[in-house]
Amino acid sequence: MNETPGTDSFAELKRRQQVTDPFSEVVHFPASQGLPLDGGAVLAPFSVAYNTYGTLNADKSNVVLVCHALTGDQHVANPHPVTGKPGWWETMVGPGKPIDTNRYFVLCPNVIGGCMGSTGPSSLNPATGRPYGTDFPVITLRDMVRAQARLLDHLGVDQVLSVIGGSMGGMQVLEWAATYKERVFSAIPIACAARHSSQNIAFHEVGRQAVMADPDWHGGHYxxxxxxxxxxxxxxxxxxxxxxxxxxxxxxKFGRNLQDREEVTFGFDADFQVESYLRHQGMSFVDRFDANSYLYITRAMDYFDIAADHGGVLANAYAGTKTRFCLISFTSDWLFPTEESREVVHALNAVAANVSFVEIDSNKGHDAFLLHEPELFDTVRGFLGAAARQRGLDDADQGA
Amino acid sequence: MDAPVDAPGVRPADTSRVDLLLIAEMVSPGSRVLDIGCGDGTLLRILSDKRGVDGRGIELSQAGVNRCVAQGLSVIQGDADTDLSHYPNAAFDYAILSRTIQATRNPRHVLEQLLRIGKRVVVSFPNFGHWRVRMQLMLGGRMPQTDTLPEAWYNTPNIHLCTIKDFLTLCEDMGANVERVVALNAYGTKLVSMPLSAQNLFGEQAVFLLSR
Incomplete structure (x- = not known):
């Protein structure tokens, strides 16, 4: 289980290839069409890599935009090009699935700052001809959403039927609904919040310090x-x-079970199964993710606070909204507890928005949104179907 | 406004929720409605299918909420006693509280909130002045248990029961304008052209249409 860290494993080479030559669609915006960022810089040129599933209908009204989480990517429902594992939301997206690709055109872009083909810190800096590293400008979730809006412009899509995502994906959904009200017919923010909590910032800081304490980080220019x-x-x-x-x-899952041994070894090897599991999670992650992307995206989440962007009142962000909302949380999620979703619901109530809110009983924690949760599937299927009917999409195939 | 509404599968004669059909009749087509205590969404579905209403719901039980949303209804989990304060004034054409007011902790406060957020308010409740209730207490000497009030005293959610006369008094007290009162007997028949005292005796449940 103790994989030896190397700097040039085959998997990492495959991963680095995704930065410049992603295994998906990609649109390149030239330097003349740069992306203005909240931090004041302009990202130019920039690229957005994305995947699509299903067929776009004639009036482009069946688009479901999927926003991925911190370490996710555009490979929602196809095997991952680096790891070969199934797409991260194959339980949710596909033919006959809750987000039915027989009916909807599903679009998922890689976020800017990422490392799977959208411009990020491992992309080449046009000013130096070398990877940006920490010369990449600090970005926000609104910058990510702005880049996605440019992708919609490029595809000629004025309004999406729905924008959906969990965790950081859910935060982007809330940002979408606040920044581009007219372009979002319905929104499904899952397991998220309208701001990143102090505890969550603290956890992110631990992660960033771990990366930066590694001598191989080389001040970000590894x-x-x-x-x-x-x-x-x-x-x-x-x-x-x-x-x-x-x-x-x-x-x-683990209790206090020991890993491949009868008794503890009185040493610091992975005696417990849970230790072995975590080490495996850590090592397999680095094969598919860029360290600087991790720094930049966690930072973007830390800066997220929709209320602060609207005079300190969350409801202001949604005044006059016509978007139909469906918020979903999970009982055992302590990273984005139900209370955070409820605050968003109260803000939406304050502007008399059309909002549904479902809390799902699960012991799987925050990750529940990625796992087999029948109540989650029923909720998304039901809400999305109703939104499609409201939007006037062909209702012929209502077979649940 | 009084066009009859018939919902397939919900025949007045064999259901105790005829109040829902009566409420649906009171709601103008195409209006904006908040149904507080919407349960499994029966009324919201009737309103949406038959009256083209833009309906929202609040329901206390999470299981009820999840069932509603899975059917495409806009419903949130919430408590009539505490969660109405989040809504702005006159946010809805109708605020509906069907057979829930008797289960709230502070009915007067809830009614204040309803009159604030709804331009009109529809309230239905089981009438504790019904003759069966009176008989059970007077002759049997026990707390009444009826079709509309099936639980025993120790496990009933209905902690603030009232009669039609009691509710009228509260409305007067709060300065609410009573536009309509309809009492329904055990067979779901409207008791029309009957004096108030008789309605209070023969009405098993009542539906009030109020405005500020």
Whole structure:
């Protein structure tokens, strides 16, 4: 289980290839069409890599935009080009699935700042001809959403039927509905909040410090040195992974069971199964993710606070909205607890918005949104179907 | 406004929720409605299918909420006693509280909130002045249990029961304008052209249409 960290594993080479030559669609916006960022800089040129599933209808009214989470990417429902594993939301997206690709045109872009083909810190800096590293400008979730809006412009899509996502994806959904009210017919923010909590910022800081403490990070310019802070990033992932689960889920899965041994070794090897599991999670993560992308995207989440962007009152962000909302949370999610979703619901009530809110009983923690949760599927299917009817989409195939 | 509404599968004669059809008759087509205590969404579905209403619901039980949303209804989990304060004034054409007011902790406060957020308010409740209720207490000497009030005293959610006369008094007290009162007997028949005292005796449940 103790994989030796290397800087040039085959998987990492495959991953680096995705930065410049992603295994998906990609649109390149030239320097003349740069992306203005909240931090004041302009990202120019920039690229957005994306995947699509299903068929766009004639009036382009059946688009479901999927926003991915912190370490997700555009490979929603196809095998991952680096790991070969199934897409991260194959339970949700596909023919006959809750987001039915026989009916909807599903679009998922990689966020800017990412490492799967959209411009990020491992992309080439046009000013130097070398990877940006930490010269990449700090971005926000609104910048990510702005880039996605440019992709919709490029595809000629004025309004999406729905925008959906969990965790950071859900935060982007809330940002979409606040910034582009007219372009969002319905919104499904899952397991998220309208601002990143102090506790969540704290966890992110632990992860970033782990990356930056790795000597192979080289002040953020490890690509120039042919290195990669694999150990630091793995530790960051291990710490974060705990926050995605729940005490109950860990206990049920591992208890205090020992890993391939009869008794403890009185040493610091991975005696316990849970240790071995976390080490594996850490090591497999670094094969598919860029350390600087992890820094930039966690930072973007930390800066997220929709109310602060609207005079300190969350309701102001949604005044006059016509979007239909469906918020979903999970009982055992302590990273984005139900209370955070309820605050969004109250803000939406304050502007008499059309809002549904479902809390799902699950012991799987934050990660529940990615897992087999029949109530989640029923909710998304029902809400999306109703939104499609309201939008006037052909209702012939209502077979649930 | 009084066009009869018939919902397939919900025949007045064999259901105790005839109040829902009566409420649906009171709601103008195409209006904006908040149904507080919407249960499994029966009324919202009737309103949406038959009256083309833009309906929202609040329901206390999470299981009820999840069932409603899975059917495409706009419903949130919430409590009539605490969660109405989040809505702006006159946000809805109708605020509906069907057979829920008797289960709230503070009915007067809830009614204040309803009159604030709804231009009109529809309230239905089981009438505790019904003769069966009176008989059970007077002759049997026990807390009444009827079709509309089936639970025993120790497990009933209905903690603030009232009669039609009681509710009228509260409305007067709060300065609410009573536009309509309809009492329904056990067979779901409207008791029309009957004096108030008789309605209070023979009405098993009542539906009030109020405005500020």
């Amino acid at each position: 690509l120039d040195e042919g290195k990669s802070p694999r150990k630091g990033l793995a530790v960051a992932r291990m710490a974060a992974h705990i926050t995605y689960l729940s005490d109950r889920a860990l206990h049920t």
